[in-house]
Amino acid sequence: MLSFSRARSQGRNTRPLGGMEYLEPKRKSNVMGKLILVVSLTALCIIMLKHAPSFTSPTAFSRSEEGVTHVLVTGGAGYIGSHAALRLLKDSYRVTIVDNLSRGNLGAVKVLQGLFPEAGRLQFIYADLGDAKAVDKIFSENAFDAVMHFAAVAYVGESTLDPLKYYHNITSNTLVVLEAVARHKVKKLIYSSTCATYGEPDKMPIVEVTPQVPINPYGKAKKMAEDMILDFSKNSDMAVMILRYFNVIGSDPEGRLGEAPKPELREHGRISGACFDAARGVIPGLQVKGTDYKTGDGTCVRDYIDVTDLVDAHVKALEKAKPRNVGIYNVGTGKGRSVKEFVEACKKATGVDIKVDFLPRRPGDYAEVYSDPAKILRDLNWSARYTNLQESLEVAWKWQKTHPHGYASS
Numbered sequence: 001m002l003s004f005s006r007a008r009s010q011g012r013n014t015r016p017l018g019g020m021e022y023l024e025p026k027r028k029s030n031v032m033g034k035l036i037l038v039v040s041l042t043a044l045c046i047i048m049l050k051h052a053p054s055f056t057s058p059t060a061f062s063r064s065e066e067g068v069t070h071v072l073v074t075g076g077a078g079y080i081g082s083h084a085a086l087r088l089l090k091d092s093y094r095v096t097i098v099d100n101l102s103r104g105n106l107g108a109v110k111v112l113q114g115l116f117p118e119a120g121r122l123q124f125i126y127a128d129l130g131d132a133k134a135v136d137k138i139f140s141e142n143a144f145d146a147v148m149h150f151a152a153v154a155y156v157g158e159s160t161l162d163p164l165k166y167y168h169n170i171t172s173n174t175l176v177v178l179e180a181v182a183r184h185k186v187k188k189l190i191y192s193s194t195c196a197t198y199g200e201p202d203k204m205p206i207v208e209v210t211p212q213v214p215i216n217p218y219g220k221a222k223k224m225a226e227d228m229i230l231d232f233s234k235n236s237d238m239a240v241m242i243l244r245y246f247n248v249i250g251s252d253p254e255g256r257l258g259e260a261p262k263p264e265l266r267e268h269g270r271i272s273g274a275c276f277d278a279a280r281g282v283i284p285g286l287q288v289k290g291t292d293y294k295t296g297d298g299t300c301v302r303d304y305i306d307v308t309d310l311v312d313a314h315v316k317a318l319e320k321a322k323p324r325n326v327g328i329y330n331v332g333t334g335k336g337r338s339v340k341e342f343v344e345a346c347k348k349a350t351g352v353d354i355k356v357d358f359l360p361r362r363p364g365d366y367a368e369v370y371s372d373p374a375k376i377l378r379d380l381n382w383s384a385r386y387t388n389l390q391e392s393l394e395v396a397w398k399w400q401k402t403h404p405h406g407y408a409s410s
């Protein structure tokens, strides 16, 4: 506080007030000063948000304070990771997202921040999981109760063209995460694995003990990551859940999040993105890759699982994960649908008579995979609820239509 004499010596006006000296504020210049400060800070914030993809909450989050579980969601700016973060936040978990935005979208994080602006709920950290020092710093500064490791490149076709990218991004980066998890004694790890680790089994449906013989670098890289986690878990108190997803579709039923792959990766894109791009007219038509497989109609058969169901499986896995235990689960509907069936459902969902071209097979593809989801029902009491393919695609299409440029549209 300024004393009166000091105020006077600083040239500020005073006038008597009933025996007391009343300090007359330099109102105009103060207001101007504040205005300039506010304008500068606002401008600084806008510049930071526009140009710097990295921003972190000033206060690191702690572990299980007030009984709130703190979950690190790697790849939380991506399609599945963002939906998982939304569900965790809705369920009152504390969430830290780490993402390098190479495949994810800052827009998804901004949506989540808008929904959960309260301090201490959601933190975003821009970092590359290949940077072991940065990762260790994140674990040192935050006490995580659990890690959900989603971050990964995930295009089968791209993995055959650039395998090293896949081994680096999936296998090597998972090792970095695992080392940090071990060093910082995180209690639970939920790992995003894939049906691609099974390759092309002789018998359908796929059960968790079906031999894993992956046939593309994507599946091989994920299998190696699984093996590292399983080996580590043998001498660790950590609770591990490995979820092998089948083909994920759909989006948040309330239309806040969606699937927004990078346009420059369109050539590697998944069937859902390709169908929507064709329906929107962004690409001239859908290319069906391979019509000579030994399946009912000659096109590949996949098990399409709605993202809302998938994140529900994650929350159940998180809740039921037990120390010194490993759970491995297929996450699918148990029903196989061909690419041709998928395209028909997409035509109905979008109301667009999508033009279809038939091309040769895509390298790395297997003919038919669908899950037996009995184990996850038995152990985690989970089963898919959104099993109507067309309805899942309708929900996704709503978001696609309102976001023609992905998150850049909002």
Ligand SMILES: O=c1ccn([C@@H]2O[C@H](COP(=O)(O)OP(=O)(O)O[C@H]3OC[C@@H](O)[C@H](O)[C@H]3O)[C@@H](O)[C@H]2O)c(=O)[nH]1
Binding pocket: 154, 155, 156, 157, 193, 194, 195, 196, 245, 246, 247, 248, 269, 270, 271, 272, 274, 286, 287, 288, 289, 290, 300, 301, 302, 339, 362, 365
């Ligand atoms: O434009 C396209 C895209 C895909 N397809 C076909 O659609 C089928 C599904 O292909 P997608 O690329 O959507 O999905 P994939 O089955 O290859 O792998 C997917 O599911 C398992 C997940 O773990 C993977 O991350 C995901 O990419 C394949 O037969 C593929 O050849 C097309 O015919 N045209």
